[in-house]
Amino acid sequence: MTSLTPGAPSVRQSGGQAVLLLRLAGPLQSWGSRSAFNRRETGPEPTKSGVIGLLAAASGLAREDPLDALLPLRLGIRVDQPGALLRDYHTVSDYRGRPLPQAGVSAKGIQKPTSPAKNTHVTTRYYLQDAVFLAAVAGPRTLLTALDVAVRAPAYPLALGRRSCPPTQPVSCGLRDGSIEDVLREEPWQASRRAREQYAAQRGRERNLGRSLYPARVDRSVTVEDPHGDDVLHDAPVSFHPQARTFTSRRVRHDWLSIPTGFPRTDDDTSDGANDDAGHDPFALLGW
CATH class of the missing domain: 3.30.70.2660 (Alpha-Beta Plaits)
Known part of the structure; x- marks a missing residue:
């Protein structure tokens, strides 16, 4: 249980x-x-x-x-x-205009003020x-x-x-x-519709087809x-x-x-990545 x-x-x-x-x-x-400290990966x-x-x-x-x-x-x-990596620049300050406290605490458990006084703290955070x-x-x-x-x-x-x-x-x-x-x-592939259409368009450009290419698997x-x-x-x-x-x-x-793309229609002659003349494209994952 x-x-x-x-x-x-x-x-x-x-x-x-x-x-x-x-x-x-x-x-x-x-x-x-x-x-680590003021950096969040x-x-x-x-x-x-x-x-x-x-x-x-x-x-x-x-x-x-x-x-x-x-x-x-x-x-x-x-x-x-x-996705794409986003760097987010943060600043932290006290709305009352007071100096920020430091990490250390006094014997009474109260945070000590920064010395010299620090009014703004900078942090960097990363997102996808x-x-x-x-x-x-x-x-x-x-x-x-x-x-x-x-x-x-x-x-x-x-x-x-x-x-x-x-x-x-x-x-x-x-x-x-x-x-x-x-x-x-x-x-089936869970990428957004826009990302899947971009992938199909890129595959068509790689083969000089003049149109998008819709493989059955990716x-x-x-x-x-x-x-x-x-x-x-x-x-x-x-x-x-x-x-x-x-x-x-x-x-x-x-x-x-190799996973199903979920396209409404597929070009069966290029549905298997292993048989694709272009071979495995490591940059396809990045949407390039």
């Missing part, structure tokens, strides 16, 4: 395994795996801590609550639309603009069914890495059967959690407690999958 929220009815983990698909898209996203794709945090918020978990039910879930990320990712979360079917319901009617607002980055709807694409790789391989990069993977990411949460935030490492592998 697994309880997502203290005092709530337990979710019996039975009924086999499934995969919950989440479409992570919005004007801005920020998946920070590290922050974003990774190129969602972190496991960010996805688990989204599921925890949807389920009504407080930051102090244990994450035992969510930690064993496996994650796969497909980059459907990488107009990115679209498909997250595949694998685990017990009954647990994922409960999470699917929670994401569709979340207890707390959902965010794409930071609270200032709300997702577009719908977030949940529902449950699927099969492995993470199989599900990510067969789910290559997209994926990152899949794998105990035998050859890369290590330090983004697996252990606790979100404000006074004891803890993370650990996980192993992943990176790959490319």
Whole structure:
């Protein structure tokens, strides 16, 4: 029996395994795996801590609550639309005109004023603009069914890495059967209509067709959690407690999958990227 929220009815983990698909898209996203002083970075794709945090918020978990039910879930990320990096220049000041306090505190626990007085603090934050990712979360079917319901009617607002980055709807694409790789391989391309049309136009220009070319499938990069993977990411949460935030490492592998484009019509002679005379185009992912 697994309880997502203290005092709530337990979710019996039975009924086999499934995969919950989440479409992570919005004007801005920020998946920070590290922050240093006045600089907040974003990774190129969602972190496991960010996805688990989204599921925890949807389920009504407080930051102090244990994450035992969510930690064993496996994650796969497909980059459907990488977006563009945005650098946001911030300044912070006290509206009362007072000097800003420093990080240190006095013996009474009161923050000391800056010396010499500092009236403006500069911070730099990074975001991804107009990115679209498909997250595949694998685990017990009954647990994922409960999470699917929670994401569709979340207890707390959902965010794409930071609270200032709300997702577009719908977030949940529902449950699927099969492995993470199989599900990510067969789910249609989730990029925006504009991005897909730009891709088709670019493919037509590459072949000097004088028109857009609509392939049936397109290559997209994926990152899949794998105990035998050859890369290590330090983004697996252990606790979100404000006074004891803890993370650990996980192993992943990176790959490319040929996925359905979902175009209303396709040019079948170029539908298979492996048979395309142009070969694999690494810049296609960037929309070039």
